[in-house]
Amino acid sequence: MAKIKSPAMLEEYRNEILRKRERYTRVISLCGGPGCHAQHCNEIYEAVKKAVEKNGSSESVMVRKTGCHGFCEMGPIAVIQPEGIFYCKISLEDVPEIVERTLEKGEAIERLLYSDPESEKAIIKESKVPFYAKQKRLLMSMNEHIDPGNIEDYLAQGGYRALVKALFEMEPLEIIDEVDKAGLRGRGGAGFPAASKWRACRKAIARDGIKYVLCNADEGDPGAYMDRSLLEGNPHLVLEGMLIGAYGIGATEGYIYVRHEYPLTVENLLIALDQAREVGLLGKNILGSGFDFDIKVSIGGGAFVCGESTALMASIEGRIGEPRVKHIHTAERGLFNRPTNLNNVETWANVPLIINQGAVKYRKIGTKTSTGTKIFSLVGSINNTGLVEVPMGMTLREIIFDIGGGVPKGRKFKAVQTGGPSGGCIPESLLDTPVDFDALYDVGSMMGSGGMIVMDETTCMVDIARYFVDFLCDESCGKCVPCREGLKQMLFILEDITQGRGSLDQLELLKELAEVMRDTSLCGLGQTAANPVLSTLHYFEEEYIEHIKKKKCRAGVCKPLISFSINAKKCTGCMACRKACPVGAIKGKKKEAHVIQPEKCEKCGICFEACKYGAVVRK
């Protein structure tokens, strides 16, 4: 394909794509996101393609594999347009019927439809499924219309129009002003105003004329996968955002730093970059505007701290990914000592939206200080696991109960953890807190990149604090003492408590340590590392005290504080637990009540799972 040299040529190309597509009467979009991918959606996609070809309808039916649609709980999922039919939990066996009835005739197959848990009625349209209906999917909704390996899909959705507007109708400073007016705050965690960073980088003097814009796709928070789904599912949206930002800042080179645990993201991204270069949306003299810009992909090596700006830059340079003191801001001296601007995937993805519709309209969504939408990965003990995009200001309760469908298995909600290892646990009494950068900070947590992990009564809050400290202990780079040693001491204390050796004065010590770490650590990792401990200590102190004084773990998680036994009255002597026990700790003859030998029992809980009669008791 020849390079596009002007906005008019781009529109011509777009019209040609749209014309080419008029022949399709139906489009089936199969989700290929991480959740569906793990459920073998690839095989289903291949089968649908084959069946459509065999049917001789490839001229009228378009089969597309897309990025994540969001409703991972129901995967593998598919949407059929123009009817908007939503199918969930589809399997290979369903393929012939889908092709014959839905793709040929537009009929909905009842058993594949989503059934509303309350009314038990089948819902045909995706837009009517409660999970989607209550969201505001400004960014995510595009995913299902896009095959990430095909730039034509993005163009068909109006892609790169914001870039044209930025390059040909706006001055660089106007772009920064617009983003400023929109109130865009960084989606990576801290919520710093994006335009302030851009302005500082624009002002900085580049000795050799080179400035960088970087995209942080080192999504390290466990339980968070929004950035992956955006970048993997709609890479051009992020590229367009970076192009606009680079033009505003005056940068000519860009890097996207992706964690190596996301190989599919890297693959899709490399294809997208090649295609953008081929048509002239990256490279020299983009669309004839005189603006030059290109992007490279840099792959991480699995270090959580590389999400921190200076550590990320060191890693791109091929050095050890350790953070440095920021006496001089990276806007002045960042990557290779040149002025650098770093934003997160979701932040960049918002930029085309702001330019397209203008700051005034953008600001109408969200709260006064937190504008726009935010994507959360709603996971853990929740009925509708998935990615949800909501306007800022929606309450946690609405997200967890109205969209997420609440806690499964009749269990009771206990807490929601936001902000990853830098965030905190929020109790039920604060569920009416709106998701907003400042409101979440005020309750001792933070927005973070968007992980939202729901916990029920089977999660021990002391153990969760220990889990995060253990995680950070492992991920601390070790460069500064407060973080390296402070986390270690915190872990010792928390292990003491979860193993029944704790004492009450250790709680004071935890608070003291937390304060020192916050005030003296080198980077954000250490400064916020104590948040999971402080927030659980604040809202769930009684659980800590119970562990220390009564040697009791009410959630049944901390092994030294629990024991397993068999209720002889309920035991039928079926031998299931005896066979399942990996250490041979269960004695008993067939049809006679069994007994667990405490000295052999390792408290793995397999017998508890294996017993169908509820005879195994965990105390």
Next chain:
Amino acid sequence: MKKELSPELKAVEKYGSDRTCLIPILHEVQKEYRYLPEKALRNIASMLDISLVDVYGVATYFRSFSLEPKGKHTVTCCMGTACHVRNSPGVLEEAKRTLGIDAGETTEDMLFSLETVNCLGACALGPIMVVDGEYHGEVTPAKVKKIIGKVKHQEGRD
């Protein structure tokens, strides 16, 4: 006869000999050997014209690199928060017991390595265990033995 190029040389040819290419080169070379042998690190250092200590530093800093040989099969337990609250510690515990090794170790017969990962981003299926790239979702401690047993059976080691 044409001499086969070393994985190091192939990787450098693919990515370039600039220092910024070090991490991708290490990934590529590790894919070939399943670990990073000393010889390879020395070769990479000389090809990139940087000191061995710089290569060693990066290779030991990042958790995805290993200087120890890895087993033929890799069992990976996801320890992300979503998996954690659905009992991934119990799953890891059972995997350790079944294989007789700790996380990060390899069995003596070089058949299995047990790894942990912070998050795979497929939280809907948690707890997740990955065996040689195949995802097993909603794993319980009781299922671990069966999943690993299947691979052992294929290897004639059960």
